[in-house]
Amino acid sequence: MAKKLDKKDVSGLLSRWQKDFAVMVPSKDGNTTRMALWDGQDTGFLEWYRNVTVPPKEVFFPSQEEMFHFKKDEAGHHLEVTPVDESKRLVFAIRPCDARAMTMLDIVFKDGYEDPYYLSRRKNTLLVGLGCTRPYSSCFCTSVGGDPSDPSSVDIMMIDLGDAFLVEGITPEGSDLVDRTEGLVDASKADLARADEVKEESRKKITRKLDTKGIEKKLLSCFEDEAYWQEVSAKCVSCGICTLLCPTCYCFDINDEMFKKQGSRVRSWDSCAFPLYTKMPMENPREDKWRRVRQKVCHKYEFFPMNFGVIACVGCGRCIRSCPVNWDITRVLESVPAVSGAAAEKKK
């Protein structure tokens, strides 16, 4: 049964949820915005929030975390795992694209060997989604299998009805929470009809379109087309921001940090944009910038689909909005030569 929440009551709702969960909401943090612990009062995000700059992946996969620590004494080395975070958390107002990105990270972190740190946080966190009504011009979720009101990757979905939110439980855990949360009223038929209108309007607001049909094959056929990749990578400055702020990017580095006789092994976000990322002492397979740009594009649109059957891009547009030189992945993908073109000829 769909419920409704008056926007004036958001603070009350979050306060009630805060008793059972560490509640994270869209927050300002210096010059940036990210999901952070709610301070118990401020609901100003209802005004300014379109999406957070730092994707909510950091709630599950922080930019830096200790995996274990160690010390050395006469008996040798002692290694101790850093306890995984099992706190109950709730992320409020996550956008459908960012929630969908989590399902892609789930694939990687579960694949073969389970990543205990990530999966524990995932298991213990509820996602409350909020449909987009003010997408950016850089958003293109509808071209890569998403939708501004897509409820498929959240536990509870909210649709902005203007002065109220429609609130629906999606997963059993989400439905259970909606059922036992006080202060939600039953939605009327008119509310549901209004929600459908909002969803339709939102879909129309995603104006950036990208034809992804056959993209995997096209990329495979131009893999060796150095001239093409040189051209599309020419202005890239290898700053890595498009990967660090990408909700589906998961690459990480592992390093030891020492202080006197003890230390810790730390993992931190890494990026395929950096030449050091693949550097070995004797050689580096991706020292050339064009190879790194090719890796970024092909990983998302060719390799990940080959391995897991889904494009590893949710169309959130962060890479377009944050790029210092206006590198635009949708333009790059549109310019990939057709399979029957020069690249295919050259390959023969």
Place this chain on the structure above:
Amino acid sequence: MIGVTDISQRRKFLADGNVYLPHVAVIEKVIEESPAVKTFHFNFKDEKLREKFAFESGQFGEYSVIGVGEAPFCISSSPTRPDHLEVAMQAVGKVTRALHQLGVGSEIGFRGPYGNSFPLDFLQGKNLVFVGGGIGLAPLRSLIWNVIDNRDKYGKIDIVYGARTSVDLCFKYDLDAWEKDDSINVVTTIDRDDGVWKGKIGLVPNILVEAAPSAKDAVAIVCGPPIMIRFTFPALEKLGFAPEQMITTLEKRMKCGIGKCGRCNIGNLYVCRDGPVFTYAQIKDFISSEH
């Protein structure tokens, strides 16, 4: 056809149930193979794990110098000789330089075994041509000893091995043993005349063509520096080997070893997850460009 392809089916020996936590192991012997290469014999500190631990030729581990960092290397000993584990490495980076400082009794960390392995089922009954360069003999020797310990299951064995100079030849004690074995044909070469060497002089791919092992019912297993691998495939093609008859084991920068940290891919294949053992058929679309 290559080893265990379903990674969820691979044997796991997790320390404390955590895939990133290494087991502590103790170095039992250090062999100086060449001025830059050392082999370490080691055993787990935990005796129960010593009993339980199993791996296949071709698999690798992540080795830690705790406090310095971690790096991946193939296990260079054979699972048919389980008394201890061996790993050989050149001192070229942060972790390998630190490892080279360690002696008998020192502790290291080990996670693994990871990756797939040489496909013994496919190799059995075939003639085997091993082509190695420099430290690239390390993963091959795990398989070579494995094959020797089950000699009747395999056909002819040819080994073509080379290094830059005679002092850079690794595993000389193995080469001596194999040369004495009448069922194995060993050709050793160095790249340039160093005034001391009495054997063949020339690059491995050229010496391989000269040795001309037959491609009939044969499989070539290749490992060495990328440049050697790149030129060995065409040499094998010239000898009549099809891409499916050429197997290699690759090396990349790796951090996690389990297909997550992202950097070791060749196209859609991750060297740590889908390799390190590949047929040339699997990687030929990408290898000319990225390896």
